[in-house]
Structure formats: C-alpha cells, structure tokens
Amino acid sequence: MSTEPCRFDDAITRAARARDWTAELRDHLQACPECRATVALVEQLGTLAAATAAAAPPPPSPHTLWLRAEYARRARVRARLDRLRTAAGLAAPLLAVVGFTAFRGAEGWARLVQAAALPSPQLAAVAVLGLAMTAWVMQVGRAN
Numbered sequence: 001m002s003t004e005p006c007r008f009d010d011a012i013t014r015a016a017r018a019r020d021w022t023a024e025l026r027d028h029l030q031a032c033p034e035c036r037a038t039v040a041l042v043e044q045l046g047t048l049a050a051a052t053a054a055a056a057p058p059p060p061s062p063h064t065l066w067l068r069a070e071y072a073r074r075a076r077v078r079a080r081l082d083r084l085r086t087a088a089g090l091a092a093p094l095l096a097v098v099g100f101t102a103f104r105g106a107e108g109w110a111r112l113v114q115a116a117a118l119p120s121p122q123l124a125a126v127a128v129l130g131l132a133m134t135a136w137v138m139q140v141g142r143a144n
C-alpha cells in the first residue's frame with residue numbers, strides 16, 4: 001500500500017463536500033477504494049457537524065437579553081424596597097411608643113389605660129409590646 005494519497009484526493013474531497021461530481025471523478029470513485037473511504041469520511045464529518053449545530057442552542061435574542069437585564073434590575077429594586085419596609089416595620093411600633101410617651105407622658109398612658117378599660121398599666125404595657133411583636137413578626141414574614 002502506498003503512503004502517497006491518491007492524486008484525485010483533493011478533487012474528490014472538494015466534490016464530496018460540495019456534492020458536485022464530474023463524470024471523471026465519478027468514474028475514478030468506482031475504481032479507487034481509497035477515494036471511496038475519503039468520501040465516506042467527508043459524509044460522516046458533515047453529518048456530525050450538522051448534528052452539533054442542531055444540538056447547540058441558538059444565542060439569545062437582544063430582546064431576551066434586555067428582558068433578563070430588566071428582570072435582574074427590578075429584582076434588585078424590589079430587594080432594596082423590602083429591606084426598607086422591614087426596617088420601617090421594625091421601627092414603627094417602637095417610634096409609636098416613644099412618641100406617645102414623649103407627648104403624653106406617664107399620665108397619657110394612664111388615661112389611655114382607663115379609656116381602654118384595661119385593669120392595669122402593666123397589662124397595657126404587655127398589650128403594647130404584644131402589638132409591637134405582632135407587627136414585627138408580620139413584617140419579617142412579609143420580607144421573606
């Protein structure tokens with residue numbers, strides 16, 4: 001067996017890739033097993049290349065890329081607003097208690113307790129703390 005390729009090797013390869021055969025190349029192919037192997041190889045490579053191209057996902061469209069970026073931006077804004085809402089939810093009951101105490105003082109609390117007909121200031125304090133805890137738990141639950 002010769003180590004030199006057939007003299008038609010290049011022409012046969014081009015014809016097999018382009019699927020454009022001359023009568024001379026077709027006649028040679030009948031007589032040359034080496035060139036038939038070359039044609040088989042070119043056809044297998046073509047099949048493999050087509051399968052690879054079909055398996056690869058197409059690149060995303062610019063519209064899809066824009067939508068992804070917009071979704072990520074909105075998620076960041078939403079996360080920032082959630083943190084702000086959580087902080088406000090935690091601070092609001094405390095500010096309400098501090099503000100009421102500052103403007104109405106202990107007598108204000110006593111009047112509030114009487115108006116609410118609660119039996120004792122201690123119970124009123126527990127009720128306020130309970131409300132504050134409830135607001136805090138609801139706020140934390142909403143943030144998650």
Ligand SMILES: [Zn+2]
Binds near residue numbers: 006007009032034035
């Ligand atoms: Zn040949």
